[in-house]
Each structure stands twice: as structure tokens, then as C-alpha cells.
Amino acid sequence: xxxxxxxxxxxxxxxxxxxxxxxxxxxxxxxxxxxxxxxxxxxxxxxxxxxxxxxxxxxxxxxxxxxxxxxxxxxxxxxxxxxxxxxxxxxxxxxxxxxxxxxxxxxxxxxxxxxxxxxxxxxxxxxxxxxxxxxxxxxxxxxxxxxxxxxxxxxxxxxxxxxxxxxxxxxxxxxxxxxxxxxxxxxxxxxxxxxxxxxxxxxxxxxxxxxxxxxxxxxxxxxxxxxxxxxxxxxxxxxxxxxxxxxxxxxxxxxxxxxxxxxxxxxxxxxxxxxxxxxxxxxxxxxxxxxxxxxxxxxxxxxxxxxxxxxxxxxxxxxxxxxxxxxxxxxxxxxxxxxxxxxxxxxxxxxxxxxxxxxxxxxxxxxxxxxxxxxxxxxxxxxxxxxxxxxxxxxxxx
Numbered sequence: 143x144x145x146x147x148x149x150x151x152x153x154x155x156x157x158x159x160x161x162x163x164x165x166x167x168x169x170x171x172x173x174x175x176x177x178x179x180x181x182x183x184x185x186x187x188x189x190x191x192x193x194x195x196x197x198x199x200x201x202x203x204x205x206x207x208x209x210x211x212x213x214x215x216x217x218x219x220x221x222x223x224x225x226x227x228x229x230x231x232x233x234x235x236x237x238x239x240x241x242x243x244x245x246x247x248x249x250x251x252x253x254x255x256x257x258x259x260x261x262x263x264x265x266x267x268x269x270x271x272x273x274x275x276x277x278x279x280x281x282x283x284x285x286x287x288x289x290x291x292x293x294x295x296x297x298x299x300x301x302x303x304x305x306x307x308x309x310x311x312x313x314x315x316x317x318x319x320x321x322x323x324x325x326x327x328x329x330x331x332x333x334x335x336x337x338x339x340x341x342x343x344x345x346x347x348x349x350x351x352x353x354x355x356x357x358x359x360x361x362x363x364x365x366x367x368x369x370x371x372x373x374x375x376x377x378x379x380x381x382x383x384x385x386x387x388x389x390x391x392x393x394x395x396x397x398x399x400x401x402x403x404x405x406x407x408x409x410x411x412x413x414x415x416x417x418x419x420x421x422x423x424x425x426x427x428x429x430x431x432x433x434x435x436x437x438x439x440x441x442x443x444x445x446x447x448x449x450x451x452x453x454x455x456x457x458x459x460x461x462x463x464x465x466x467x468x469x470x471x472x473x474x475x476x477x478x479x480x481x482x483x484x485x486x487x488x489x490x491x492x493x494x495x496x497x498x499x500x501x502x503x504x505x506x507x508x509x510x511x512x513x514x515x516x517x518x519x520x521x522x523x524x525x526x527x528x529x530x531x532x533x534x535x536x537x538x539x540x
Contacts, residue, residue: 147327149319150175152192152336157290163230165294175334176291180299182331183208188215190308190322192336193292195259195344195364196315196497197322198227198305199330200295203237206272209304213274215329218311223277224304225261225345226284229296234284237302239267246381247350247357247374254373257288259364261347275304285345291336307344308333314413314500314532317342321501342494343524346370356386358394362524364493389523413497413532415504417458419511421533424467426515428538436540437470445475448509458503460496461514462486467539479508486516493521496528 156169167173179189186208188201199215202208203226213220228234231252244252248262266282276282284302287293296303307315308322316322319335326333346363348370357374359367370387378384388394428434435443449455454477461467463482470478481499484491503511513529516522530536 145328145331147323147330147333149323149333149335150178152176152291152334154290154336157294163297165297167294176295176298179295179332179334183299188212188330190330190333191292191295192289192334192339193287194289194339195341196317196339197308197319199308200303200305203275203302203304204270204272206274209272209274212304212306215326216306216311218306221277223279223283224275224306226275226282227292227296227303227305228284228286229293233302237267237271237282237284238264245350247385250373250377250380255365257286257293259341259345261285261345263349263351283347289336291334312414314415314497315344317497340494342497343528356388359387359389362389362527366520367523368520413528415500415511417504417508417511419513419533421515421529421536422467422512423515423536423538432538434538434540440537440539441476444510449475456508458508458511460499460511462492465514467514479503479506489516489519489521489525492516493525496525
């Protein structure tokens with residue numbers, strides 16, 4: 143018999159924290175929901191909950207049996223490591239080797255961005271952190287979420303919580319409780335509904351353990367490269383110099399880490415809805431040997447691939463609201479379903495709405511989703527990281 147998944151509302155505004163990090167909860171329903179979720183976690187059952195980035199599927203990080211249920215619930219490959227979430231730096235210390243000294247670059251980053259959407263790699267303590275969390279790697283990825291519901295749940299549970307996105311493996315990450323319910327209903331007992339996520343994309347993952355002292359961005363996300371650079375520049379006197387911020391695949395390549403990733407989102411195709419996704423380049427020149435298409439040619443190809451003689455094809459479009467691409471006027475045989483992503487000048491809104499757009503258009507049963515490129519600046523870098531992994535094809539428009 144399939145279990146029934148409950149959805150309990152939580153009011154983030156009712157949660158605050160004492161200087162020591164103890165949650166203060168003024169809404170009785172929210173407190174009851176958090177304690178219900180904590181009980182399930184300690185019974186080794188996974189629970190979905192909101193973070194500022196996306197909704198997470200959480201389980202006790204230091205219990206191998208509990209963590210294994212994340213993989214079985216999501217259908218997640220075993221060599222894809224998990225991020226551990228903590229509610230305080232004292233809880234972080236419980237994960238690390240006893241004699242480990244935080245590097246100065248981490249002290250600076252934690253001071254600027256914790257709690258928040260930044261994940262750091264630390265040396266793991268194998269006697270504490272199960273290898274299922276790290277996929278057998280020598281490092282463990284850790285962050286402290288800023289969403290009040292997430293941080294309070296961890297504190298109330300008094301245990302680090304491993305939590306990838308709360309979706310079937312490979313699908314777009316959920317940014318609303320209804321996204322989780324539609325995907326995982328019957329596969330877990332409880333979803334905490336804390337409203338839509340503010341950031342909308344997963345955390346930025348960085349590695350500052352390198353001997354050269356530079357910072358490597360393994361996965362761009364809610365904290366931008368520009369944010370990182372600015373924080374490091376303001377502490378050049380503490381650090382002795384301004385470390386470089388290097389982005390994987392943009393500024394350097396590491397084939398070893400791609401085959402045996404130390405963090406999620408590096409090896410497998412991700413973020414794909416059940417309908418085809420096509421990335422549309424409207425400003426970047428095509429690679430050598432690739433020809434660009436006219437809009438008319440693109441529409442003709444879409445009709446031939448997805449249409450028939452009896453109905454219009456339904457084409458979902460994700461693009462900034464002020465993009466000329468939304469002004470396509472040839473609608474013969476095409477039913478357009480636009481989902482706007484904010485304005486070109488605000489990539490943070492594009493990031494916030496991307497996954498919601500993919501999942502909304504999937505629900506509307508479109509035949510194909512077209513996603514227009516954005517500039518790889520600020521949050522746009524993370525947006526394009528996700529879109530290129532979601533897209534099964536790319537087209538350059540003339």
C-alpha cells in the first residue's frame with residue numbers, strides 16, 4: 143500500500159535565532175511541524191524541507207541507513223556525493239578531524255556567506271561521516287542554510303542533515319512544495335512547506351583546500367563569482383593576497399574530478415523535465431563548423447519534429463520579459479506558452495524562476511521547451527550551467 147505524503151505549512155517569519163543559534167519559534171503549528179519532521183528524521187525517514195536555494199530531501203547525515211534512503215527515494219547514483227547541512231559552526235566541528243584548523247580563506251568566506259547559499263569542501267573524518275555521503279572521496283561538502291525553516295529543523299534535530307534537491311534524480315530541482323509533492327508523493331511521509339525559495343538554484347560549491355591558495359568554483363550557484371571576488375578583495379590584508387576565483391570548465395579543467403566528483407552536479411545530466419529542452423542562443427556566435435538558423439527555419443523544424451496535421455504544437459518559452467525573442471510573430475501551427483524570467487538586467491530573478499518555469503511548462507504538457515541564453519555574468523553563470531545540462535539540443539539563431 144502506497145503511503146500518503148503529508149504537507150505541513152511552516153511560517154518562516156515565526157522563526158528567529160538566539161546568538162548561540164538556538165531557534166525561537168513563536169507559531170505553534172510551525173513548531174509542531176518541525177518537531178514532527180525531526181521525529182521522522184530520527185526514525186531514519188527522509189523529509190523534504192525548504193532552503194533558500196531549492197527544496198531539499200533530508201536525512202541524518204551521520205547515519206548510513208538514513209542516508210541510503212535519500213538515494214533510493216530519488217533514484218540517485220551512488221557515486222554522486224551529498225551536501226551536509228549544519229545549523230552552527232559548533233555542529234560543523236563535529237564533522238571534521240579533531241585537529242583540523244580552518245584555513246583563513248574559509249574563515250573569510252564563512253564570515254561573509256554563512257548562513258547562506260555557499261557550500262565548502264572540508265577534509266572528511268571517515269570515522270564520523272559515512273562514505274555513502276562522500277562517495278568515498280577524502281572531502282565532505284558542507285553548508286549552513288539561511289532559510290529559517292531549514293536551519294531550525296537542523297537545530298531542533300540536533301544533527302547534521304544531508305539534503306540534495308527533493309526531486310527524482312535528473313529532474314529540475316523543486317522551488318515550491320507543490321513541485322516536491324507532484325514528483326515524490328507517496329515516496330516520503332512529510333514535506334514542510336515554507337513557501338517558494340528565494341534563490342531558486344542550488345548552492346555555489348567551492349574548494350579552497352588547494353596548495354596554491356586559490357579558490358575553485360566546482361558548481362556555480364546562489365553566491366556569484368563576483369560576490370566571492372568582492373569578499374576576498376576586502377580581506378586581502380588578512381589573506382596576504384587576493385586569491386584567484388577559478389570556475390571549473392571556464393577557467394580550468396579537471397578530468398579526474400569529473401569522473402569521481404567531490405560534489406553534486408558535476409558528472410550526470412541534470413535538471414531535465416519530461417519534455418525536450420532546447421537551448422536557444424540569440425547573441426553568442428555559433429562554434430566553428432556549426433551553422434546558425436533563422437527563426438522561420440527553427441519553427442519549421444519544430445513543427446516537423448513535434449507536430450502533425452491535426453493540431454498545433456505547444457511550445458514553451460523561457461526568456462527574459464524584455465527579450466526580443468519573445469516577440470516571434472509567426473504563430474501558424476504553433477501555440478506559444480511563454481514563461482518570463484524577469485528582465486535582462488536582473489539575472490537573480492532569472493535564477494529564481496528557472497526551475498519553476500521548467501516545471502510549470504512541463505505541467506502544461508508542452509511539446510518542447512525553448513530556453514533563451516542569458517549572459518554568463520553574476521547569477522547568469524549558474525543559470526547557463528543548469529540550462530546546458532538540461533538541454534538535449536542547442537540552436538544558434540541568425
